[in-house]
Amino acid sequence: MKIALVIIILGVASWLIYMYLQNSGVTGLQVESGDQAVQVMLDGEFLGPTPFYSNQLTPGQHVITLQPVAAEYLSYDRPITLTANYLTVIEWHPATTVERSWGIFYEPSTNDSDSLVHNSELAIASAPDNVVVRLNDGDPEATPQVWSSLAADDYRLNFSLPGYESLSRNISLAARTKINVFVKLARFNESLLQETSAEDVGSGYESQLRPSGSRQVAGATMKVLSTGTYQDRKEVLTLRTQPDANSPAALVVTVGSQLTYLGDQQNGFYKVQSGQKAGWAPADSVRFQ
Numbered sequence: 001m002k003i004a005l006v007i008i009i010l011g012v013a014s015w016l017i018y019m020y021l022q023n024s025g026v027t028g029l030q031v032e033s034g035d036q037a038v039q040v041m042l043d044g045e046f047l048g049p050t051p052f053y054s055n056q057l058t059p060g061q062h063v064i065t066l067q068p069v070a071a072e073y074l075s076y077d078r079p080i081t082l083t084a085n086y087l088t089v090i091e092w093h094p095a096t097t098v099e100r101s102w103g104i105f106y107e108p109s110t111n112d113s114d115s116l117v118h119n120s121e122l123a124i125a126s127a128p129d130n131v132v133v134r135l136n137d138g139d140p141e142a143t144p145q146v147w148s149s150l151a152a153d154d155y156r157l158n159f160s161l162p163g164y165e166s167l168s169r170n171i172s173l174a175a176r177t178k179i180n181v182f183v184k185l186a187r188f189n190e191s192l193l194q195e196t197s198a199e200d201v202g203s204g205y206e207s208q209l210r211p212s213g214s215r216q217v218a219g220a221t222m223k224v225l226s227t228g229t230y231q232d233r234k235e236v237l238t239l240r241t242q243p244d245a246n247s248p249a250a251l252v253v254t255v256g257s258q259l260t261y262l263g264d265q266q267n268g269f270y271k272v273q274s275g276q277k278a279g280w281a282p283a284d285s286v287r288f289q
Contacts, residue, residue: 025059025084025085026055026056026057026058026059026084026085027055027057027058027059027082027083027084027085027086027087027088028053028054028055028057028086028087028088029042029047029052029053029054029057029082029087029088029089029090030051030052030053030087030088030089030090031050031051031052031053031066031089031090031091031092032050032051032089032090032091032092033050033051033066033068033091033092033093033094034091034093036068036069036070036073036093036094037049037050037068037069037070038050038066038067038068038069038092038094039066039067039068039069040052040064040065040066040067041064041065041066041067042057042062042063042064042065043062043063044063044065049069055087057082058082059082059083059084060081060082061079061080061081062079062080062081062082063077063078063079063080063230063233064077064078064079064080064090065077066090066092066094068094070094072096073094073095073096074094074095074096074097074098074101075094076092076094076098076101076103076229076230077229077230077231077233078105078182078228078230079230079233080105080107081107081109081180082107083107083108083109083110086108086109087108088105088106088107088108089105089106090103090104090105090106091103091104091169093186095186096246097245097246098229098238099186099187099245099246099282100186100187100245100246101184101186102165102167102184102185102186103183103184104167104169104181104182104183104184105180105181105182105183106171106179106180106181107179107180107181107182108177108178108179108180109177109178109179109180110176110177110178111176111177111178112176119149119175119176120150120151120152120173120174120175120176120177120178121146121147121148121149121150121177121178121179122135122146122147122150122155122157122171122173122178122179122181123144123145123146123178123179123180123181124143124144124145124146124147124157124181124182124183125143125144125180125181125182125183125228126143126144126159126182126183126184126185126228127182127183127184127185127226127227127228127229128161128164128185128225128226128227128228128282128284128285129142129143129144129225129226129284130142130143130161130284131143131159131160131161131164131183131185132159132160132161133145133157133158133159134157134158135147135155135156135157136155136156143183150173151173152173152174152175152177153172153173154170154171154172154173155170155171155172155173156168156169156170156171157169157170157171157181159183159185161185161284163187163188163268163284164185164186164187164188165185165186165187165188166185167183167185182228184228184229187245187282217261217263218261218262218263219260219261219263220260220261220288220289221258221259221260221261221288221289222258222259222260222261222270222272222281222286222287222288222289223256223257223258223259223286223287223289224237224253224254224255224256224257224258224259224281224285224286225237225255225284225285225286225287226255227255227285231252234254234255235254235255236252236253236254236255237252237253237254237255237281237282237285237286238251238252239251239252239253239272239274239277239278239279239280239281240269240279240280240281241279241280242280243265243266243267243268243269243271243280244267244269244280245282247280249279250277250278250279250280251274251277251279253274257274258289259272259273259274259281259286260272260273260274261288262278265283266280268282268283268284269281269282269283270283270286272286
């Protein structure tokens with residue numbers, strides 16, 4: 001069976017990994033976390049601290065938990081797919097709030113394209129949605145985004161969104177390979193967020209930051225969008241006690257649930273109600289119905 005391996009530029013000895021995995025029925029996982037030590041758990045089982053590498057894991061659907069050693073930093077859960085004979089790579093940087101945590105996940109698999117030359121694919125998802133992504137110097141696209149019929153080559157991914165820190169990463173795409181890339185961007189600190197005006201956001205995001213018409217009135221219904229943040233294997237959004245990403249949590253709501261707009265918006269947050277409790281929701285994580 002012909003096997004391809006994606007080589008992510010993270011300083012890994014990719015050729016040795018390829019030689020091992022191409023003849024095995026197992027899968028590999030590598031997790032890097034920069035200066036903050038993180039405990040890696042898969043389906044609740046402790047695997048080891050970062051920097052972590054294993055080529056003896058079972059392929060399939062799993063839930064990975066990234067638990068910082070430092071108590072003041074928050075853990076992060078996310079479903080991942082480990083594919084036999086491939087190396088999944090995760091770069092994760094925890095913070096004291098979910099909004100300030102950031103990272104990128106690379107999940108490779110075989111692409112079944114019939115093309116003989118341009119037979120590789122990149123599928124990009126993000127938290128929040130609608131992150132602007134560019135492939136090399138190409139046109140900007142909004143996530144989720146799929147580039148199909150790509151040649152095996154080295155590429156540059158550039159991610160940006162007003163109110164969030166930008167991110168760029170190199171990626172090497174092998175023949176007949178598909179990589180699912182998930183990126184979570186970090187919100188700016190509150191002092192920087194206040195400097196980001198609605199005009200800076202641009203028309204592509206204006207409907208989320210400045211809703212028009214009757215939808216904007218108090219009592220309007222809002223829907224929680226995908227966040228990429230998981231708690232007890234459910235995708236969730238944390239509402240804050242103040243319109244500030246660093247303020248304490250007021251409550252946690254599941255993605256897809258409905259909220260009631262209370263008629264106030266400040267610093268890129270909407271004041272909303274869920275049940276009998278109120279909190280502040282980031283404008284890019286909710287949408288008026």
